[in-house]
Amino acid sequence: MHLSTTLLLAITSYITSVCAADNDETVGSSSKRGLVFVPNSKYPSDNQVWVQPGSDLSWYYNYGIAASPAYSSTTQEDFEFVPMLWGTSTTFLTDIKSLVATGRNVTHVLTYNEPDGTSSTGGSAISPSVAAANWISQVEPLRALGIKTGAPAVTGSPRGITWLSNFFSACATAGTNCTVDFIPLHWYGNFEGLASFIGEIRGT
Numbered sequence: 001m002h003l004s005t006t007l008l009l010a011i012t013s014y015i016t017s018v019c020a021a022d023n024d025e026t027v028g029s030s031s032k033r034g035l036v037f038v039p040n041s042k043y044p045s046d047n048q049v050w051v052q053p054g055s056d057l058s059w060y061y062n063y064g065i066a067a068s069p070a071y072s073s074t075t076q077e078d079f080e081f082v083p084m085l086w087g088t089s090t091t092f093l094t095d096i097k098s099l100v101a102t103g104r105n106v107t108h109v110l111t112y113n114e115p116d117g118t119s120s121t122g123g124s125a126i127s128p129s130v131a132a133a134n135w136i137s138q139v140e141p142l143r144a145l146g147i148k149t150g151a152p153a154v155t156g157s158p159r160g161i162t163w164l165s166n167f168f169s170a171c172a173t174a175g176t177n178c179t180v181d182f183i184p185l186h187w188y189g190n191f192e193g194l195a196s197f198i199g200e201i202r203g204t
Contacts, residue, residue: 033056033057033058033059034057034058034059034060034061034082035050035057035059035060035061036060036061036062036063037050037060037061037062037068037070038062039068039069039070044070047068047070047071048070050079051071051074051078051079057079058079058080059079059080059081059082059108060079060080060081060082061081061082061083061084061110062081062084063084063086063113064083064084064086065083065084065085065092065095065096065099066083067081067104068081076104076105077105080105080107080108081104081106082106082107082108082109082110083095083096083099083106083109083110084109084110084111084113085109085110085111085112085134085138085139086112086113086124087112087113087124087126088124088126088130088131088134089134089138090137090138092138092139093137093138093139093141093142096109096142096145096147097145100145106147107146107147107148108147108148108149108150108181108182109139109142109147109148109149109150110150110153110184111135111139111149111150111151111152111153112124112126112131112152112153113153114153114154114155114160114186115128115131115152115153115154115163115167116154116155116157116159116160116162116163117155123155128163128166128167128169128170129166129170131152131167131170132167132168132170132171132173132174132178133170133174135152135167135171135178136171136174136176136178139178140176140178140179143179148181148182149179149180149181150180150181150182150183150184151164151180151182151183151184152164152167153184153185153186154186155186156185156186156187156188156189156197160186161200161201161204164201164204165204168204183201185197185198185201
């Protein structure tokens with residue numbers, strides 16, 4: 001694996017909040033604070049809570065390739081949309097190039113939501129070898145456009161670590177490092193467990 005920059009997107013907000021609370025400081029906006037956005041169909045006005053003045057969020061994703069209609073009047077500079085390759089695709093590269101060509105400043109992409117998980121629990125259920133082949137054709141070329149790529153977002157379990165290791169091994173077998181710029185983490189336990197999980201991921 002070639003990791004140029006480790007940016008732990010899924011946990012940065014939590015760690016920043018904990019540190020600020022310990023220091024009794026006010027948390028300002030941060031380029032690392034993001035949102036997984038699921039629209040509120042019952043109370044659509046609530047969707048604007050995340051972009052009102054004073055919000056410390058600067059980016060969001062919605063598991064898809066298209067920006068959310070709720071933020072159609074919000075510029076990419078004010079609230080950046082980060083596209084995601086949720087599962088395998090033969091058009092992701094073309095789709096991202098089209099977004100860029102039409103004026104959307106795409107700077108980062110996310111990939112493969114819990115590929116080691118099952119579809120019944122929201123995972124994309126992709127084998128490491130299939131994901132590696134798809135990454136090489138659809139994600140790796142984006143780096144030439146200056147777009148930063150996120151590693152597959154595996155589950156916070158030993159199975160996830162094994163999957164990620166096998167993914168990078170499959171990339172190496174295919175003759176590429178599948179270079180990633182940051183590693184998203186999924187974690188639902190306590191801080192001690194999170195710290196341990198980060199250590200295991202860094203050793204992958």
